[in-house]
Amino acid sequence: MTAVTTFPHLRRDFAASLVVFLVALPLCVGVAVASGVPAELGLVTGIVGGIVAGLMPGSSLQVSGPAAGLTVLVFEAVRQFGLAALGVIVLAAGLLQLLMGALKLGRWFRAISVSVVEGMLAGIGLVIIAGQLYAAAGLKAPASGVDKIVGLPDAIVRAVGSTEAMASLGVGAATIAVMVLWKRMPQPVRAVPGALAAVLLATLASLAFALPVAKVEVQGLLGAIQPPGADAFGQLAQPAIFGTIVAFALIASAESLFSAAAVDRLHDGPRTEYDKELMAQGAGNTVCGLLGALPMTAVIVRSSANVQAGAKTKASRVLHGVWLLLFAALLPSVLGLIPLPALAGILVYAGWKLIPFRQVVLLWKAYRGEALILVVTALAIVAVNMFEGVLIGLALSVVKTAWQASHVKLEVVDKGAGPVQAYLSGNATFLRLPKILDTLEALPQNRPVELDLSGLHHVDHACRTALENWADRHSAADTERVRIKAP
Numbered sequence: 041m042t043a044v045t046t047f048p049h050l051r052r053d054f055a056a057s058l059v060v061f062l063v064a065l066p067l068c069v070g071v072a073v074a075s076g077v078p079a080e081l082g083l084v085t086g087i088v089g090g091i092v093a094g095l096m097p098g099s100s101l102q103v104s105g106p107a108a109g110l111t112v113l114v115f116e117a118v119r120q121f122g123l124a125a126l127g128v129i130v131l132a133a134g135l136l137q138l139l140m141g142a143l144k145l146g147r148w149f150r151a152i153s154v155s156v157v158e159g160m161l162a163g164i165g166l167v168i169i170a171g172q173l174y175a176a177a178g179l180k181a182p183a184s185g186v187d188k189i190v191g192l193p194d195a196i197v198r199a200v201g202s203t204e205a206m207a208s209l210g211v212g213a214a215t216i217a218v219m220v221l222w223k224r225m226p227q228p229v230r231a232v233p234g235a236l237a238a239v240l241l242a243t244l245a246s247l248a249f250a251l252p253v254a255k256v257e258v259q260g261l262l263g264a265i266q267p268p269g270a271d272a273f274g275q276l277a278q279p280a281i282f283g284t285i286v287a288f289a290l291i292a293s294a295e296s297l298f299s300a301a302a303v304d305r306l307h308d309g310p311r312t313e314y315d316k317e318l319m320a321q322g323a324g325n326t327v328c329g330l331l332g333a334l335p336m337t338a339v340i341v342r343s344s345a346n347v348q349a350g351a352k353t354k355a356s357r358v359l360h361g362v363w364l365l366l367f368a369a370l371l372p373s374v375l376g377l378i379p380l381p382a383l384a385g386i387l388v389y390a391g392w393k394l395i396p397f398r399q400v401v402l403l404w405k406a407y408r409g410e411a412l413i414l415v416v417t418a419l420a421i422v423a424v425n426m427f428e429g430v431l432i433g434l435a436l437s438v439v440k441t442a443w444q445a446s447h448v449k450l451e452v453v454d455k456g457a458g459p460v461q462a463y464l465s466g467n468a469t470f471l472r473l474p475k476i477l478d479t480l481e482a483l484p485q486n487r488p489v490e491l492d493l494s495g496l497h498h499v500d501h502a503c504r505t506a507l508e509n510w511a512d513r514h515s516a517a518d519t520e521r522v523r524i525k526a527p
Contacts, residue, residue: 049351049352049353049355050355052350052351052352052356053351053352053353053355053356053359054355054356054359055349055350056346056349056350056351056356057351057355057356057357057358057359057360057362057363058360058363059233059345059346059349060103060342060345060346060349060351060356060357060360061359061360061363061364061367062232062233062236063233063235063236063341063342063345064086064103064105064342064360064364065083065086065236065364065367066235066236066238066239066378066383066386067082067105067106067108067235067339067341067342067386067390068082068083068085068086068105068106068364069082069083069256069375069378069383070082070108070383070384070386070387070390071106071107071108071110071111071334071387072085072106072334073175073256073380073383074108074111074115074168074171074172074175074383074384074387075106075110075111075114075115075118075334076114076115076118076119076123077114077118077123077126077334078257078259078264079256079257079258079264079375080258080259080260080261080263080264080265080368080372080375081264081265081332081333081334082105082106082333082334083261083364083367083368084261084264084265084328084331084333084334084368085105085106085328085333085334085335085336086105086106086336086360086361086364087361087364087365087368088324088327088328088331088333088336088361089103089104089105089106089324089336089357089361090103090104090105090357090358090359090360090361090362090364091358091361091362091365092323092324092327092361093320093321093323093324093336094354094357094358094360094361095354095358096316096319096320096323096324097313097316097317097320098300098312098313098314098316098317098318098319098320098321099300099303099304099312099313099317099320099338100309100310100353100354101303101306101307101309101343101346101347101351101354101356101357102296102299102300102303102312102317102338102343102346102357103338103339103342103343103345103346103357103360104296104320104321104324104336104337104338104339104357105336105337105339105342106334106335106336107292107295107336107337107339108164108168108387108390108391108394109160109161109164109291109295109337109394110288110291110292110295110334110335110337111164111168111387112164112167112168112171112185112421112425112426113284113287113288113291113426113427114126114334114335115171116284116425116426117129117284117288119183120280120284121275121278121281121284122275123266123332124266124268124269124271124272124275124332125268125272125275125281126332126334127266127267127268127272127328127329127330127331127332127333128268128272128273128275128276128281128329129281129284129285129288129329129335130288130325130328130329130333130334130335131268131325131326131328131329131330132276132285132289132329133285133286133288133289133292133325133329133335134289134321134322134323134324134325134326134327134328134329135322135326136285136286136289136322137289137292137293137318137319137321137322137325138319138322138323138326139322140289140293140318140322141315141316141317141318141319141321141322142319144315145315145318146293146297146314146315146316146317146318146319147314147315149293149294149297149298149314149318152294152298152434153410153413153433153434153437154410155403155410155411155413155414155417155433155437156413156414156417156430156433156434156437157294157295157298158396158399158414159413159414159415159416159417159418159421159429159433160291160294160417160418160421160426160429160430160433161394161395161396162394162395162396162400162414162415162417162418163185163417163418163419163420163421163422163426163429164391164394164421164426165390165391165392165393165394165395166185166189166391166395166418166421166422167185167188167391167421167422168387168388168390168391168394169388169391169392170185170188170189170192171188172384172385172387172388172391173192173195173384173388174188174195175212175380175381175383175384175387176208176209176211176212176213176381176384176385176388177195177198177199177205177208177209177212177381178204178205178208178253178254178380178381179195179198179199179205185421185422185423185425186422186423189422203252204252204253207251207252207253208252208253208254208379208380208381209381211242211245211246211251211253211379211381211382211385212381212382212384212385212388213385214238214241214242214245214385215238215239215241215242215381215382215384215385215386215389216238216385216388216389218234218237218238218241218242219234219235219238219385219386219389220389222234222237222238233345235386235389238382238385238386239378239382239383239386242378242379242381242382242385243377243378243379243382246379246382247377251379253379253380253381254379254380254381255376255377255378255379255380256375256376256377256378256380256383257376258372258373258375258376260372261368261369261372265331265332265333266332267330267331267332268329268330268332283427284427286427287426287427287430288325288335290430291426291427291430292321292325292335292336292337293318293321295337295338296317296318296321296337296338297312297314297317297318297338299337299338299339299340299343300312300314300317300338302340302343302344303338303340303343303344303347306343306344306347306348307347309352317338321336321337321338324336341390342360346360395418396414399414400414400415409440410440412436413433413436413437413440414433416432416433416436417429417430417432417433417436420432420433442469442471443471445467445469447466447467447472448464448465448466448467448468448469448472448476448496449463449464449465449466449495450462450463450464450475450476450479450480451463451465452479452483458488459487459488459489459490459520459523460483460484460487460488460489460490461489461490461492462479462480462483462489462490462491462492463492463495464476464491464492464493464495464496465495465496466495466496466497467496467497467498468493468496468498468499468500468503468504468507469498469500469502469503470500470502470503473502473503473506476503476506476507477506477510480507480510480514481510481514483514485514485515485516485519486516486518486519487519488515488519488520488522488523489514489515489522489523490522490523490525491507491511491522491523491524491525492525493507493524493525493526494525494526507524508524510522511524
């Protein structure tokens with residue numbers, strides 16, 4: 041039996057794996073640098089995402105690795121708890137994902153409001169852009185999202201007065217320009233991913249012109265891997281770390297499963313099994329945590345590249361992890377040639393792509409409440425932090441749903457003679473009870489009243505009790521008692 045008959049799609053999967061590898065390589069390094077960790081750790085997460093998560097069932101064509109969407113959270117975690125604690129946080133988050141998958145909670149992530157998720161991505165995008173603009177100029181960014189944005193004018197003034205900063209900004213701006221214009225290049229040229237082409241050109245330019253720009257610091261793969269020790273596990277004594285663990289698990293899971301839904305729309309192959317995919321992500325993050333690496337999620341950019349390159353089975357994503365491993369093992373010194381502002385440019389471009397400008401406009405035209413939730417979630421992430429910003433968005437979504445669920449209409453018909461007729465329709469809940477009672481109590485007490493509840497879909501206990509009490513006491517002594525038509 042030949043390899044062709046055993047693996048009928050091997051040629052297409054092999055070609056697709058090379059494309060995904062070339063897309064993933066600069067992104068793995070860029071995400072790691074933006075997260076404040078050694079560049080090699082981004083490659084480690086990419087390797088684990090390809091080989092470990094790639095071999096597991098769930099989604100056949102989705103590709104996992106370090107994601108721009110988690111850079112803000114990782115950076116804050118490293119700043120607060122230290123790099124040594126990152127492995128413990130990622131390990132615990134992976135175990136939590138495994139537990140959620142075992143409890144079959146994966147499908148419930150599809151119930152999260154899309155506006156909250158898009159608001160989360162928009163907020164992350166804004167913080168990434170603001171932070172990486174400093175990195176592009178070779179400057180240190182402030183800690184908070186608000187300070188990053190407020191401090192940009194002063195950073196521009198400082199950059200203009202520095203030759204090194206202007207050279208660094210030039211490399212970053214050129215990197216972004218290459219990525220934007222790459223889509224207009226001829227098809228044969230576009231076979232090389234735009235991000236990789238931009239990094240290669242920036243690297244060659246910095247070497248050819250001896251530009252005074254910072255380069256990626258290289259430790260070597262084994263030197264960068266730091267499994268968590270006893271001191272790192274001792275950080276679990278801090279209550280604050282558990283909020284970070286939950287944030288890692290929930291946000292990584294939501295991003296992965298929303299990505300799976302998007303990837304399923306791109307191909308006609310087997311659909312994603314959400315609970316199994318959640319467990320695959322959990323297994324990958326558990327291994328990443330044991331290696332002290334970055335957290336992993338499914339990444340829509342790499343996944344769509346995999347589908348568009350013609351992949352048919354999970355072999356393509358596993359092979360892409362193998363190519364990352366070979367590169368990290370055999371050519372680590374190449375990373376030391378990459379200019380940091382080029383990686384900052386890639387992240388600025390990635391952050392811009394996270395902001396759903398078109399969706400905001402469409403939502404504002406059709407569902408203004410959802411558009412408001414999206415914008416408030418994004419601004420809350422910038423103003424506070426990602427975890428609390430998402431919680432604010434979820435709370436707003438719940439309040440909006442409760443408000444809509446309690447929508448009720450009260451129509452009063454008074455023909456001047458005979459009984460006054462009051463019609464209630466919709467959902468009568470305690471949230472609208474004050475308005476309902478205000479209207480009913482204003483009805484004349486010396487006239488018969490008929491209260492028709494047949495148009496109600498739902499009446500909660502508070503409303504039913506209040507309406508019955510109102511009916512008992514409303515009518516005057518010599519007037520016929522209020523008649524209620526039950527729903």
